[in-house]
Amino acid sequence: xxxxxxxxxxxxxxxxxxxxxxxxxxxxxxxxxxxxxxxxxxxxxxxxxxxxxxxxxxxxxxxxxxxxxxxxxxxxxxxxxxxxxxxxxxxxxxxxxxxxxxxxxxxxxxxxxxxxxxxxxxxxxxxxxxxxxxxxxxxxxxxxxxxxxxxxxxxxxxxxxxxxxxxxxxxxxxxxxxxxxxxxxxxxxxxxxxxxxxxxxxxxxxxxxxxxxxxxxxxxxxxxxxxxxxxxxxxxxxxxxxxxxxxxxxxxxxxxxxxxxxxxxxxxxxxxxxxxxxxxxxxxxxxxxxxxxxxxxxxxxxxxxxxxxxxxxxxxxxxxxxxxxxxxxxxxxxxxxxxxxxxxxxxxxxxxxxxxxxxxxxxxxxxxxxxxxxxxxxxxxxxxxxxxxxxxxxxxxxxxxxxxxxxxxxxxxxxxxxxxxxxxxxxxxxxxxxxxxxxxxxxxxxxxxxxxxxxxxxxxxxxxxxxxxxxxxxx
Amino acid sequence: xxxxxxxxxxxxxxxxxxxxxxxxxxxxxxxxxxxxxxxxxxxxxxxxxxxxxxxxxxxxxxxxxxxxxxxxxxxxxxxxxxxxxxxxxxxxxxxxxxxxxxxxxxxxxxxxxxxxxxxxxxxxxxxxxxxxxxxxxxxxxxxxxxxxxxxxxxxxxxxxxxxxxxxxxxxxxxxxxxxxxxxxxxxxxxxxxxxxxxxxxxxxxxxxxxxxxxxxxxxxxxxxxxxxxxxxxxxxxxxxxxxxxxxxxxxxxxxxxxxxxxxxxxxxxxxxxxxxxxxxxxxxxxxxxxxxxxxxxxxxxxxxxxxxxx
Numbered sequence: 049x050x051x052x053x054x055x056x057x058x059x060x061x062x063x064x065x066x067x068x069x070x071x072x073x074x075x076x077x078x079x080x081x082x083x084x085x086x087x088x089x090x091x092x093x094x095x096x097x098x099x100x101x102x103x104x105x106x107x108x109x110x111x112x113x114x115x116x117x118x119x120x121x122x123x124x125x126x127x128x129x130x131x132x133x134x135x136x137x138x139x140x141x142x143x144x145x146x147x148x149x150x151x152x153x154x155x156x157x158x159x160x161x162x163x164x165x166x167x168x169x170x171x172x173x174x175x176x177x178x179x180x181x182x183x184x185x186x187x188x189x190x191x192x193x194x195x196x197x198x199x200x201x202x203x204x205x206x207x208x209x210x211x212x213x214x215x216x217x218x219x220x221x222x223x224x225x226x227x228x229x230x231x232x233x234x235x236x237x238x239x240x241x242x243x244x245x246x247x248x249x250x251x252x253x254x255x256x257x258x259x260x261x262x263x264x265x266x267x268x269x270x271x272x273x274x275x276x277x278x279x280x281x282x283x284x285x286x287x288x289x290x291x292x293x294x295x296x297x298x299x300x301x302x303x304x305x306x307x308x309x310x311x312x313x314x315x316x317x318x319x320x321x322x323x324x325x326x327x328x329x330x331x332x333x334x335x336x337x338x339x340x341x342x343x344x345x346x347x348x349x350x351x352x353x354x355x356x357x358x359x360x361x362x363x364x365x366x367x368x369x370x371x372x373x374x375x376x377x378x379x380x381x382x383x384x385x386x387x388x389x390x391x392x393x394x395x396x397x398x399x400x401x402x403x404x405x406x407x408x409x410x411x412x413x414x415x416x417x418x419x420x421x422x423x424x425x426x427x428x429x430x431x432x433x434x435x436x437x438x439x440x441x442x443x444x445x446x447x448x449x450x451x452x453x454x455x456x457x458x459x460x461x462x463x464x465x466x467x468x469x470x471x472x473x474x475x476x477x478x479x480x481x482x483x484x485x486x487x488x489x490x491x492x493x494x495x496x497x498x499x500x501x502x503x504x505x506x507x508x509x510x511x512x513x514x515x516x517x518x519x520x521x522x523x
Numbered sequence: 524x525x526x527x528x529x530x531x532x533x534x535x536x537x538x539x540x541x542x543x544x545x546x547x548x549x550x551x552x553x554x555x556x557x558x559x560x561x562x563x564x565x566x567x568x569x570x571x572x573x574x575x576x577x578x579x580x581x582x583x584x585x586x587x588x589x590x591x592x593x594x595x596x597x598x599x600x601x602x603x604x605x606x607x608x609x610x611x612x613x614x615x616x617x618x619x620x621x622x623x624x625x626x627x628x629x630x631x632x633x634x635x636x637x638x639x640x641x642x643x644x645x646x647x648x649x650x651x652x653x654x655x656x657x658x659x660x661x662x663x664x665x666x667x668x669x670x671x672x673x674x675x676x677x678x679x680x681x682x683x684x685x686x687x688x689x690x691x692x693x694x695x696x697x698x699x700x701x702x703x704x705x706x707x708x709x710x711x712x713x714x715x716x717x718x719x720x721x722x723x724x725x726x727x728x729x730x731x732x733x734x735x736x737x738x739x740x741x742x743x744x745x746x747x748x749x750x751x752x753x754x755x756x757x758x759x760x761x762x763x764x765x766x767x768x769x770x771x772x773x774x775x776x777x778x779x780x781x782x783x784x785x786x787x788x789x790x791x792x793x794x795x796x797x798x799x800x801x802x803x804x805x806x807x808x809x810x811x812x813x814x815x816x817x818x819x820x821x822x823x824x825x826x827x828x829x830x831x832x833x
Contacts (some may be wrong), residue, residue, distance in 0.1 A: 102620065102635045276621040289624035300525050311526045313680055313829045 058202050058461045059473050060125065069203075071128040071521055074239055079123070079464075079471075087122060088469050090232050094120050097228050103220070103282050119514035120225060122232065125463045125476060125496040129523035132243075135206055135480060136490050138390035139196040142376055143482040146213055146367045148383035150190035154181050154363060164382050165375045173372065175214075175365025177328060179335060183352055185361055186259040187485065192359035193252070193323075194482040195219070195494075198390065200461040207391045207458060209477065211376065213368040214360060215325050218515075219481045220283035222495040223248060223290075225517040243492035243520040249290035251483055251491065252323075256291075258485035259357050260320045267320035270294045270310065272301075274326050274342045284325050298326075303346035308356045321357045328362050370419045370453045371397055394456060398449040407454040408445060411438045414454040415505075416445070429505055431457050460505055463516065465498055475499045477507050478518065492520035524625070524680035530830040531622035532681050536672075536688030538615035539634070541576075542608045543665035544696035548572055549598055550658035551729035556591055558721050569594045571703050575696075576606035595654060596646045608661055612641050625681040629671040637664040687773050687825065694766035694818050697730070701753055702811040709746060723749055730761045750807055751799040763814060764794040770821070783824035790817050 058064060061072040068076045095117060098104075104115035127135070152158050153170055160167040170176055195216025197209040226245055230237055253269065260267030273284035275297050288295035300310050301319065309316035324331065330340040335348040350356045366372060374395045377388040396403035396414070407414060416428040428441045445452045462473035480494030496516040497507035507513040552568055569589040573579045576598070586593040601607045616638035623631055649657045669689065676682040708722050723744045727733040732752055739756070740748050754763050771791040774784040802810045 099639065100632050100636055102623070102631065276617075281620075282623075285620075285623040294525060294528075295622075295624045296525060297527065300527055311831050313524050313526055313529045313684075 057459050057473065057475065058200065060127075060200070060461050060463045060476075062464075062473075063203065071126040071131070075124070075126060075236070078236060078239070084466075084469055084471070087466055087471075090122050091120075091466055093232060094122055094228050097231065098224070101224065103224055118221065118509045119500060120228065121465050121498055121500075121514050121516045122229070123464050123466055123471070124229065124236075124517045124519050125478070125498075126240075126519045126521065127493070128521050132492055132520040134389060135198055135478070136492065138206065138388075139194075139198065139208075139480050139482050140488045140490055141380060141384065141386060141389050142196060142208060142211060143191060143194045143213075143484055144488050145376060145379040145383050146194070146211060147188065147190055147484060147488075149379045150361075150364060150367055151185075151188045152383070153366070154183065154190075159379070159382055162382070164378050165372070169371055170366060173366045173369055175328075175363070175367070175369050177363035177366075179348060180352070180361070180363045184354070186261065186357055189259055189484050190361040190364050191367065192255055192259060192361075192484050194484075195479045196482060198478045198480065198494075199458055199476075200478075201458055202461075205391065207393050208376070209393060210370070211368045211373065212479070213364045214327060216479070216481070217280045217283055217325070218479055218495045218497075219248060220286040221515050222481070222491075222493065222518070223286075225495075225515055229517040240519065241522045243522050245491045245493055248481065248491050249287060251489065252287065253291040253293070255483045255485035256321045256323055256359055259359065261354055261357055264320050268293075268318060269321040269323065270296045270319050272296050272298070272322050272324040272326060274298075274330070278325075280325065287323070296322075298340075298342045298344050301344045301347075303344060303350055306350055306353055306355055308344065308347065308350050319356060321359065323359045328365060331358075331362065370395070370417055371399070373453075393458060396454040398445050398452040398454065403454075404445065404449050407452075408442050411441060411454075413457060415457050416441055416452055416454045419451050419453060427506070429457065432503070432505070457505065460499075463496070463498065465500070465514075465516075467500060467502075472502070474502075475505050475507065476516070493518035524684075526829060526831040528622045528625055529680060529684045530826065531618045532625060532684045533688035533825075533830070535615050535618035535622070535634070536685040537692040538611045538618065539665050539668050540689050540692040541606075541696065542611040542615070543662055544693065544700065545572070545576055545598060545606070545608055545611070546658040546661035546665075547729045548575055548700055549595060550655060551725050553591065553595070553654050553658075554728070555722060555725045558718065558725075567707060571707065572598050574703050575699050578604065578606075592646075595649075599649065599657065600644060600646055609641055609644075612638055622681075627671070627675040629675045630668070633664070633667050633671050637668070683773055683777065684829070687770060690766045690769040690773075691818065691822050691825070693761060694763055694770070695815060697753060697761055697763055697766065698811045698815045698818070700729070701750070702808045702815075705746075705750070705807050705811075715743070715745075720744055727752075730759075732759060732761065735759060747799060747803060750803065754802065754807075754811075755794060755797060755799060764791070767791040767794055767818075774825075778828065781824075781828050783821060783828045786817070786821050786824055790814075790821065 061068060061076060063069050098117050098120060104117055149159065153160065159165055160170060191213045193216060195212040195218060197212065198206055199209055200206050222245060256269045257267050270293055271284055271288035273281060273295055285295055294310060296310055302309055308319045310319050326342055329337045330342045332343045332345065332347040333340045334345045351358055351362060374392065374397065377392050380386055380388045396407050398404045398407055412430045414430045418426045428437060460475040460477060463476050464471045465474040476496050476498045478494050478496050480490050482488060482490045496518045498514050498516055499505060499507045500512060500514050549572055552572060556568055566589060569591055572594055573582055573589065582597055586597060597604055597607065599608045602609055604610060616634050619626060619631060619634045672682065672685055704726055708726065723746065724733060727736050727749060730753055736744065736752055739752065752759055752762065756762050757764050757768055759765055767787065767790050771787045774787050778784060
């Protein structure tokens, strides 16, 4: 590995400075013709729209109750139909394999018996839930909603960074970004044939209804939120509204006669499918974290008896663990008999002595992550780090090697972005949202996150990242 | 609808109504304080808003005297006065946010916009813009809120419980407002003077009732008739009887045999049977205080019946 030079990054509009790429032909002409002042004006209008809609998030660890906007960039990220075909089929393939894997490890555990994945990595994983061993789920689906993080390093090369199989968020931004772009730039949508995404809530509702407990004809679906102080509350409210289902908190639900009910103004009403936006740990204080005020006492036993469905199912965390991640290509071959369409980033598991030795010696080249971490917290980006940060991580890794993995620093692709009134390249990733019920499907595009600081590779909103609308052009 | 959500919608409407009525009281007090004839009485006038809402001791500790500027700042914008207009709107918006999926875009964006503009408001800005303009703005935002609910919400639970919140709160506020002002304004034996005319006129305007008074009663403004208009007339949208009538209609529709519906029927019937002279004989403030207590009892029973508030 050599140290990266960001000047080399593949730009999705300009390639390697070798001419405007196909997907951007029309857009680039439009962009050249519009003044930067006018763009900046549109940018401000977008801010106003988001603020009025109340699309804000709370930042953990900052002042209590502070609501912020996720910065939105008015320059879209554009993929043509062929590019999307690779990404779209690739993420669906991964999610099919992950669902097969989860069904297997909670039943016969063929993959462990075949020695394709070390058993202790699965069975001793904090995300593995022995409570649901042997439990048969409707359609055998565990991950109904996945948000697969994909990055690109060249015209052809897409890598998956994470599979996010627990409670992925951000889809409301995908939808609101599109709404806002259509308000701001109707003329662009007349010139481009952009694949629509607005049917996502409908697809989600169909997905959720399709996994209701057996025998339920007209299932009652709810969205379960930790409450309006949660950073993703806007999204929970948004989805429940778009689907036309109740938004419940733990306190609104109770268990009686092996059934989950919600407390309504006209008495208890039975609930069949819970799209829960709350982690396993907090879902049932009788079975998991006893201090949880967010969950529903007794919920797990109703789940176990197949009388209510949770989406995602309990125990999916084992599949989006960063150590298990290394084995997703094996899962694809083992369960589907297919070749992986998207690449995995080579990953060093610090639990393995040889890997660990390499990692601590090459910290300035690597990205180090906590195995169970998310949101860009607790991460070291080697090439951008100080000697002090590296020494700090060296100690952390040696003290608790099982908790860390490392990957080469990928030179993520860039997309032109409006920064301080000027257009400059900024690194991006892409999170398509994959739904699994009767089938596994994905709406074209997803959420593009952009690292707004010059040279930064961290796109998380909690770390100063922004978002863009993602266009998939219909051929 | 979820019981918790019904509770959120109900309180959202209560807080908006509370903000509006406080703006009405402050606007009226400010207006009266500009009348020269009111001199000598001025200090007392500015105490009235503190009695209606707010914590008088807290105010005295922090501000000292009840000067117009102090009271206006404390009652309109103080983030530490839980009854201020700013806090009421914050709580209204917080309740709206907690039940966002039940609201139409118009209702949510309206209340969110009100909140955002009020957060950007400071005392110097309010002085610069003019107190009257500020209070008019609060009233307008409240009208817009109710109008958006009335014009865009499906006639379901969210609509119903927000209406319930509006009228329970308005009944309470009208009664409190009137109870405080009654003693302060009553000429106590002496004949009505010119200044009294202005004061009672200002009071009527605070309830948007000046024009209605002229329509209903010809002739000069008499305290007795002002009381009748604001307590017993069903056709006056801010009167006690109008509010209890609305509440009772809603509850009859929701659950005819509930305990809260029976209580609301009694409260309503009592106002229907009463005559203003009878009420005045035993003292209007006493009557109003009794009403406030029963209205509050009704609020508690509604919570138990529908919102699982224990």
